[in-house]
Amino acid sequence: xxxxxxxxxxxxxxxxxxxxxxxxxxxxxxxxxxxxxxxxxxxxxxxxxxxxxxxxxxxxxxxxxxxxxxxxxxxxxxxxxxxxxxxxxxxxxxxxxxxxxxxxxxxxxxxxxxxxxxxxxxxxxxxxxxxxxxxxxxxxxxxxxxxxxxxxxxxxxxxxxxxxxxxxxxxxxxxxxxxxxxxxxxxxxxxxxxxxxxxxxxxxxxxxxxxxxxxxxxxxxxxxxxxxxxxxxxxxxxxxxxxxxxxxxxxxxxxxxxxxxxxxxxxxxxxxxxxxxxxxxxxxxxxxxxxxxxxxxxxxxxxxxxxx
Amino acid sequence: xxxxxxxxxxxxxxxxxxxxxxxxxxxxxxxxxxxxxxxxxxxxxxxxxxxxxxxxxxxxxxxxxxxxxxxxxxxxxxxxxxxxxxxxxxxxxxxxxxxxxxxxxxxxxxxxxxxxxxxxxxxxxxxxxxxxxxxxxxxxxxxxxxxxxxxxxxxxxxxxxxxxxxxxxxxxxxxxxxxxxxxxxxxxxxxxxxxxxxxxxxxxxxxxxxxxxxxxxxxxxxxxxxxxxxxxxxxxxxxxxxxxxxxxxxxxxxxxxxxxxxxxxxxxxxxxxxxx
Numbered sequence: 142x143x144x145x146x147x148x149x150x151x152x153x154x155x156x157x158x159x160x161x162x163x164x165x166x167x168x169x170x171x172x173x174x175x176x177x178x179x180x181x182x183x184x185x186x187x188x189x190x191x192x193x194x195x196x197x198x199x200x201x202x203x204x205x206x207x208x209x210x211x212x213x214x215x216x217x218x219x220x221x222x223x224x225x226x227x228x229x230x231x232x233x234x235x236x237x238x239x240x241x242x243x244x245x246x247x248x249x250x251x252x253x254x255x256x257x258x259x260x261x262x263x264x265x266x267x268x269x270x271x272x273x274x275x276x277x278x279x280x281x282x283x284x285x286x287x288x289x290x291x292x293x294x295x296x297x298x299x300x301x302x303x304x305x306x307x308x309x310x311x312x313x314x315x316x317x318x319x320x321x322x323x324x325x326x327x328x329x330x331x332x333x334x335x336x337x338x339x340x341x342x343x344x345x346x347x348x349x350x351x352x353x354x355x356x357x358x359x360x361x362x363x364x365x366x367x368x369x370x371x372x373x374x375x376x377x378x379x380x381x382x383x384x385x386x387x388x389x390x391x392x393x394x395x396x397x398x399x400x401x402x403x404x405x406x407x408x409x410x411x412x413x414x415x416x417x418x419x420x421x422x423x424x425x426x427x428x429x430x431x432x433x434x435x436x437x438x439x440x441x442x443x444x445x446x447x448x449x
Numbered sequence: 450x451x452x453x454x455x456x457x458x459x460x461x462x463x464x465x466x467x468x469x470x471x472x473x474x475x476x477x478x479x480x481x482x483x484x485x486x487x488x489x490x491x492x493x494x495x496x497x498x499x500x501x502x503x504x505x506x507x508x509x510x511x512x513x514x515x516x517x518x519x520x521x522x523x524x525x526x527x528x529x530x531x532x533x534x535x536x537x538x539x540x541x542x543x544x545x546x547x548x549x550x551x552x553x554x555x556x557x558x559x560x561x562x563x564x565x566x567x568x569x570x571x572x573x574x575x576x577x578x579x580x581x582x583x584x585x586x587x588x589x590x591x592x593x594x595x596x597x598x599x600x601x602x603x604x605x606x607x608x609x610x611x612x613x614x615x616x617x618x619x620x621x622x623x624x625x626x627x628x629x630x631x632x633x634x635x636x637x638x639x640x641x642x643x644x645x646x647x648x649x650x651x652x653x654x655x656x657x658x659x660x661x662x663x664x665x666x667x668x669x670x671x672x673x674x675x676x677x678x679x680x681x682x683x684x685x686x687x688x689x690x691x692x693x694x695x696x697x698x699x700x701x702x703x704x705x706x707x708x709x710x711x712x713x714x715x716x717x718x719x720x721x722x723x724x725x
Contacts, residue, residue, distance in 0.1 A: 182569075255458070
């Protein structure tokens with residue numbers, strides 16, 4: 142094979158001058174089908190959504206009025222918007238912080254030589270491949286008021302049952318917890334790969350210099366893990382801000398709007414409240430928030446990478 | 450090995466076992482719930498004294514789960530095939546021919562990755578109704594293909610640039626092969642590793658998709674697994690045993706695949722995560 146390639150190389154080299162004169166064609170027809178699909182199903186609707194955000198369309202009637210920036214005014218003065226944004230940020234940031242801290246700790250542990258650590262890794266990673274909707278239901282069995290596993294424990298201990306999922310103080314945190322439980326395996330695997338790429342020489346040199354484990358972690362492990370931290374942060378922020386399925390499964394956004402995220406709120410506005418124009422406005426706002434936060438995270442951590 | 454080293458090792462092993470057990474809890478509860486007979490109101494933590502498979506057969510019948518399995522499988526399979534064929538074909542010129550036009554479209558594909566699909570939902574719904582595509586396989590397939598196309602192109606283009614020697618294609622060209630011929634006979638077979646990753650990423654996410662399916666597949670004959678399950682849950686919120694059985698059955702195919710092909714799953718899914 143390689144011999145063939147080498148021989149061909151010679152042939153190519155001989156013919157090279159002649160071929161240089163011709164400008165390379167773009168072969169645009171090869172990506173046209175993909176472009177059409179992406180344009181029709183993402184780009185056009187997205188641009189159309191920006192347009193709809195300036196209307197009072199209800200989602201089904203043939204006609205609607207242009208209302209200028211009224212929907213935007215409404216959005217910024219609507220207290221629900223800020224509640225929903227607060228929740229969305231909590232889901233995005235809360236799960237990101239938890240997944241990264243716990244994921245890193247798991248990776249550090251599994252980077253040791255422990256017997257049967259493959260089983261631990263499998264169990265931690267398994268939820269990643271399960272639908273977030275099913276994951277939500279699985280945890281519902283744990284937190285449910287009637288016959289939930291948590292209340293079984295409380296009853297056993299002689300305590301009162303709690304309705305955790307209907308409590309607006311707790312249920313947002315339960316959603317963060319479930320999302321963390323489900324995707325902590327991804328962070329763990331990325332950190333494990335990062336840890337394994339760090340040369341052992343650094344640690345040996347540090348040990349000779351008498352550095353403590355904590356110092357080694359701070360001065361060797363953490364800086365060299367920065368690329369993995371960037372990936373994890375950006376990935377988790379985007380995932381957390383878009384959270385939808387888990388919320389539907391656990392609380393449906395309730396009670397009231399208490400645990401609603403921007404995604405579920407948009408869904409409600411469109412399908413349950415026939416307020417499509419306003420749903421589009423919320424959609425534009427959500428895209429802006431995700432864009433700003435993920436770019437900010439990317440730039441911030443990339444800069445750290447360079448310093449390291 | 451010193452004494453403290455041994456102690457440390459034991460501590461780590463203990464910790465690993467503890468973490469494993471904590472992570473298993475929800476699955477354990479799912480299984481005990483699903484296996485308990487209707488009248489069995491014992492604690493969820495206790496394994497049922499008498500195992501009952503009633504819940505499974507009843508849930509299977511009530512949810513029409515068989516039909517949903519087929520729908521999910523069809524949508525996942527066709528989406529994955531389209532993604533791989535069209536995506537690899539699109540990535541090839543974008544990776545190889547650095548013309549102005551191609552640079553622009555590559556940038557466009559990558560920029561689209563940032564748009565959250567849900568924000569395009571309201572107008573997309575309109576469009577789908579206008580096309581008469583509501584409740585069809587096509588809409589689910591094209592939606593999923595569109596959602597994963599930018600990532601697919603990004604991964605293929607990166608792989609082609611970094612690992613496929615240009616000389617190979619040039620040699621074939623001299624032999625008079627057509628562009629498409631060169632691509633499918635020479636380049637595509639070399640893309641196997643990244644194709645495997647893309648296959649796993651797209652299959653896992655499309656199989657588990659709920660957001661698109663709930664909007665565009667509202668007719669019960671077209672329901673996918675997640676939609677059937679969500680409806681079933683909504684109607685039987687108090688019959689936890691039945692819902693647990695249905696949930697267990699719907700997560701089984703992917704779980705079995707994962708346990709057998711774990712290495713490929715983890716590698717594939719991590720390949721997708723470099724998109725940040």
